[in-house]
Amino acid sequence: MKNVKKILATLLIATLIVSVFVSCGKKDEAVVVRYLNFKPESASIYEEIAKAYEEEKGVKVIVETAANNTYEQTLTAKMATDEAPTLFQINGPKGYANWKEYCKDLSNTELYRHLTDKSLAITVDNKAYGIPYVVEGYGIIYNNAIMEKYFALSDKATDLTSAEEIVSFEQLKTVVEDMQKHKDELGIDGVFASTSLKPGEDWRWQTHLANIPIYYEFQKNNVDLTSSDTEKINFEFSDQFKNIFDLYINNSTVAPTTLGTKIVDDSMSEFALGKCAMVQNGNWAWSQISEVQGNTVQADDIKYMPIYTGVEDEAGQGLCVGTENFYCINAKATEEEQKAAEDFIYWLYSSDTGKDFVTNKLGFIAPFDTFEESETPEDPLAKEVLRWMKKDGVTSIPWNFTIFPSQTFKDDFGAALLQYAQGTKSWDDVKQLVIDEWASESAAAKS
Numbered sequence: 001m002k003n004v005k006k007i008l009a010t011l012l013i014a015t016l017i018v019s020v021f022v023s024c025g026k027k028d029e030a031v032v033v034r035y036l037n038f039k040p041e042s043a044s045i046y047e048e049i050a051k052a053y054e055e056e057k058g059v060k061v062i063v064e065t066a067a068n069n070t071y072e073q074t075l076t077a078k079m080a081t082d083e084a085p086t087l088f089q090i091n092g093p094k095g096y097a098n099w100k101e102y103c104k105d106l107s108n109t110e111l112y113r114h115l116t117d118k119s120l121a122i123t124v125d126n127k128a129y130g131i132p133y134v135v136e137g138y139g140i141i142y143n144n145a146i147m148e149k150y151f152a153l154s155d156k157a158t159d160l161t162s163a164e165e166i167v168s169f170e171q172l173k174t175v176v177e178d179m180q181k182h183k184d185e186l187g188i189d190g191v192f193a194s195t196s197l198k199p200g201e202d203w204r205w206q207t208h209l210a211n212i213p214i215y216y217e218f219q220k221n222n223v224d225l226t227s228s229d230t231e232k233i234n235f236e237f238s239d240q241f242k243n244i245f246d247l248y249i250n251n252s253t254v255a256p257t258t259l260g261t262k263i264v265d266d267s268m269s270e271f272a273l274g275k276c277a278m279v280q281n282g283n284w285a286w287s288q289i290s291e292v293q294g295n296t297v298q299a300d301d302i303k304y305m306p307i308y309t310g311v312e313d314e315a316g317q318g319l320c321v322g323t324e325n326f327y328c329i330n331a332k333a334t335e336e337e338q339k340a341a342e343d344f345i346y347w348l349y350s351s352d353t354g355k356d357f358v359t360n361k362l363g364f365i366a367p368f369d370t371f372e373e374s375e376t377p378e379d380p381l382a383k384e385v386l387r388w389m390k391k392d393g394v395t396s397i398p399w400n401f402t403i404f405p406s407q408t409f410k411d412d413f414g415a416a417l418l419q420y421a422q423g424t425k426s427w428d429d430v431k432q433l434v435i436d437e438w439a440s441e442s443a444a445a446k447s
Contacts, residue, residue: 130326138282202414213237322399
């Protein structure tokens with residue numbers, strides 16, 4: 001009997017030991033969020049975010065950061081391991097095409113529900129596979145003090161009374177050309193800052209401005225941006241590109257023939273010093289404007305308007321808003337891991353702690369309605385981007401330039417624009433170059 005009792009006691013102890021080990025094992029296997037960060041400069045901030053999240057929610061976030069220009073290689077290597085990221089990022093439609101089998105549909109997540117402009121997400125068949133977590137915007141920046149001075153003129157050639165009333169290219173053209181005639185009265189050298197066409201300084205035109213006609217062409221033809229249909233274009237809205245480009249170079253602080261010597265810093269300096277009323281650039285330009293010695297432009301006078309080109313129904317067009325930073329959740333992770341990743345990114349963009357990190361440490365313009373006006377970046381151009389994104393009846397133009405075929409294409413396009421401005425190349429020749437090189441560079445990228 002004693003032996004039986006000893007055996008039973010031994011079995012009970014063994015069972016308890018096994019239970020302890022099993023329970024400990026389960027504790028060690030608690031769900032974690034693995035995030036592969038794209039930005040090395042933000043690595044230490046994400047480490048702080050991970051620590052704060054674990055303290056508040058009890059969930060561990062492991063942040064790994066790819067070295068500069070190695071994100072794709074790092075992601076490829078990590079996805080093949082047992083420690084594959086549950087949260088990663090893609091840079092746009094082409095990035096989604098590369099990683100679509102790993103991208104979970106995020107349409108029903110809380111973060112997506114709070115996205116201010118759903119058109120910014122990477123969407124296929126009404127399902128969102130990438131959510132933008134930071135945005136930037138560009139358009140025509142204007143000095144409202146100079147604009148108000150113009151609208152106060154008794155002999156102006158328009159019935160408009162403010163820049164806010166401009167909602168089409170024809171209206172913009174009328175105002176700009178009339179302002180150019182009154183430039184001496186307005187105390188400016190020209191309406192627009194110089195169009196920087198020096199090689200390497202022409203990205204505002206061969207990339208940012210070109211984004212608009214390409215967007216409208218793809219939209220008109222229902223082009224799937226993740227497909228091979230993007231490998232050829234007809235430059236169908238080249239006349240609209242020409243409209244605004246001509247307006248820039250013919251109503252400027254300098255003659256078109258001198259633009260090959262102009263750089264972006266020249267343009268921003270002219271605007272900051274009040275030598276012009278308008279300049280095309282993005283919200284990142286505030287630091288350039290504010291740091292120019294002798295700056296005369298007040299922050300309250302810096303405003304945005306969309307880049308109108310003459311397409312139909314322009315009144316509903318907003319700024320060009322986009323990003324190359326989209327959150328994706330690993331579709332091959334477990335449901336628990338996916339939910340943990342969803343919860344983490346929603347906390348980051350909705351909780352007081354998370355939003356403080358986003359605004360004040362990461363310095364992001366966050367495209368979510370969870371942010372109050374007081375929780376946004378302080379610079380006036382960032383505020384303007386958010387104001388335009390929230391306007392009723394206005395649709396932002398996404399950044400389709402992320403699928404432009406190559407840097408060679410953009411450089412050659414810029415060189416052709418300079419030749420056109422100098423009068424040595426016809427617009428028809430520019431258009432044909434764009435069509436031909438888009439196709440040839442797309443083919444070269446595949447080979």
